[in-house]
Amino acid sequence: MAEEIKVTAGGNFIHDIIDEEQKEGGRTFGEKIHTRFPPEPNGYLHIGHVKAMCIDFGTAEKYGGICNLRMDDTNPAKEDEEYVRAIQEDIHWMGFDWEDRFYYASDYFETMYDLAVGLIKKGLAYVCELTPEEMSANRGDLTHPAVSPYRDRPIEESLDLFARMRAGEFPNGAMTLRAKIDLASGNFNMRDPALYRINHAEHHRQGNKWCIYPMYDYAHPIEDMIEQINYSLCSLEFENHRPLYNWVRDNVDLEANNRQIEFARLGINYTVLSKRKLRNLVENGYVRGWDDPRMPTLSGLRRRGYTPHAVRDFIERVGVAKVPNTVEVALLENCLREDLNANADRAMAVLHPVKLTIVNYPEGESETFMTDLNPTVENGGQKAVSFSRNLYIEADDYMDEPVKGYFRMFPGNEVRLKSAYVVRCTGCVRDENGNLTEVLCEYDPASRGGNTADGRKVRGTIHWVDAATAVDAEVRLYNALFLDPDPDAADKDYLACLNPDSLEVLSGCKLEPDVAAAAVGHPYQFMRLGYFCADKDSTPEKPVFNRSVSLKESFKK
Ligand code: ATP
Ligand code: MG
Numbered sequence: 001m002a003e004e005i006k007v008t009a010g011g012n013f014i015h016d017i018i019d020e021e022q023k024e025g026g027r028t029f030g031e032k033i034h035t036r037f038p039p040e041p042n043g044y045l046h047i048g049h050v051k052a053m054c055i056d057f058g059t060a061e062k063y064g065g066i067c068n069l070r071m072d073d074t075n076p077a078k079e080d081e082e083y084v085r086a087i088q089e090d091i092h093w094m095g096f097d098w099e100d101r102f103y104y105a106s107d108y109f110e111t112m113y114d115l116a117v118g119l120i121k122k123g124l125a126y127v128c129e130l131t132p133e134e135m136s137a138n139r140g141d142l143t144h145p146a147v148s149p150y151r152d153r154p155i156e157e158s159l160d161l162f163a164r165m166r167a168g169e170f171p172n173g174a175m176t177l178r179a180k181i182d183l184a185s186g187n188f189n190m191r192d193p194a195l196y197r198i199n200h201a202e203h204h205r206q207g208n209k210w211c212i213y214p215m216y217d218y219a220h221p222i223e224d225m226i227e228q229i230n231y232s233l234c235s236l237e238f239e240n241h242r243p244l245y246n247w248v249r250d251n252v253d254l255e256a257n258n259r260q261i262e263f264a265r266l267g268i269n270y271t272v273l274s275k276r277k278l279r280n281l282v283e284n285g286y287v288r289g290w291d292d293p294r295m296p297t298l299s300g301l302r303r304r305g306y307t308p309h310a311v312r313d314f315i316e317r318v319g320v321a322k323v324p325n326t327v328e329v330a331l332l333e334n335c336l337r338e339d340l341n342a343n344a345d346r347a348m349a350v351l352h353p354v355k356l357t358i359v360n361y362p363e364g365e366s367e368t369f370m371t372d373l374n375p376t377v378e379n380g381g382q383k384a385v386s387f388s389r390n391l392y393i394e395a396d397d398y399m400d401e402p403v404k405g406y407f408r409m410f411p412g413n414e415v416r417l418k419s420a421y422v423v424r425c426t427g428c429v430r431d432e433n434g435n436l437t438e439v440l441c442e443y444d445p446a447s448r449g450g451n452t453a454d455g456r457k458v459r460g461t462i463h464w465v466d467a468a469t470a471v472d473a474e475v476r477l478y479n480a481l482f483l484d485p486d487p488d489a490a491d492k493d494y495l496a497c498l499n500p501d502s503l504e505v506l507s508g509c510k511l512e513p514d515v516a517a518a519a520v521g522h523p524y525q526f527m528r529l530g531y532f533c534a535d536k537d538s539t540p541e542k543p544v545f546n547r548s549v550s551l552k553e554s555f556k557k
Pocket of ligand 2: 040
């Protein structure tokens, strides 16, 4: 079993193999490292794909090689140009580039067809007229080989039938082209696997040119050979398919020096990482699109406020190994928190506002305080925050009777208004239903900047926004999309695991005016609350903010 070594530490088991093969006499001695990232354009990329991207592009980068971007679009039914564009955008966002090496596997269909004809001529493939049902009924078991009555039909007959399959003479499922390998193989993938099947479906780029489509296991090694890939890196579920990859490589008439190496897929708890499942969430309205900030897609993470740096940091910390592992979503959140702590502007915002009136502050007057944009950065800059007689504070920063350890607003208590003054709470106003409508206090003019002149201690500090300049905003809080730690498990119905409270929408939140006008995605730390950014739905009239991540680990279901 491969030892787990971090990319940052300079290598991993894949790099060890490459180092070995690049030595004199090795398989790729003197060759440039050439990898590919081969997404199927049937959905948006998710964070699992970043692992593959970091391995494919990252390995090429490390060795001064090149990495192709290839749309693996051999399966006609579910592919779309929208996905192609989104995939390109997401890869660029992650900081990877394919330059002019952008390919579609479907452009190789003609070559793949010719190579299949070549296999038939060599007696290495035949047309089998078993239907899919009959084929699976005849696949045998560990003690019995598979059976096909068509295996030994004359080459001429297979050539004729294959040409007629292509010409559209037969309905879906009527026959397949199969490799002639070993009906008794212990690896069922080698029991004369299908190479082509009939599918009268329109292809997103080929239109109706084809009604037979190559199977993944046949197509992929050919794609790699055509593009002269020497390291075909993929996830572990292809390990059992490697003998077939090698068989195709070794038997079709193309020059080859490609090798498949598998690595463990990334799994994250409380998450599903499968385009099919994610697509279902989108298409059936369980979320608000592929870029819903609750989604583990790159577009969702980006909209939520994730940075490429945080995502890559996460992938590096997870490391590359051959052992499947499920990583805690808390690790991902921590990577973002660290990044934003260093890079987000600080601001005050009030999510559950109640009015605070400073009864001894002159009516109609105001002043400004300078606050640090980022205290973790030397010379991180400052901004002006306005202050007046009426402010907003968080409703839970007031209590009539303090509970143990509560040092914020309660009658008689002194509290610091962050960066401004020390105030003493004098009471509150409630409506006829007993709801809190206003908190009252007096300020100490000698405490400007936040410290008392006589050095008396003030334990609590709360944030506030000036009511005179505050802008109302919608704030969207995100919790886990799934309640179950492993919704992706084969034996679970991921839809039944959905968290009904994954989205909380707050309205009437109070923002400082410069924050309300921030560019989409610009990161903020709202003091005491977490990290937030303006959503793409945000307008100057109606700002909308996303909570990217809370301040402390508070992963909430
Ligand atoms: P999905 O099940 O989400 O559709 P896929 O494997 O079908 O994933 P592809 O578009 O075929 O998606 O994947 C492109 C590349 O990304 C492949 O090399 C695949 O192995 C890799 N990949 C996909 N999901 C993960 C993951 N969770 N971890 C690591 N690599 C992944
Ligand atoms: Mg796939």
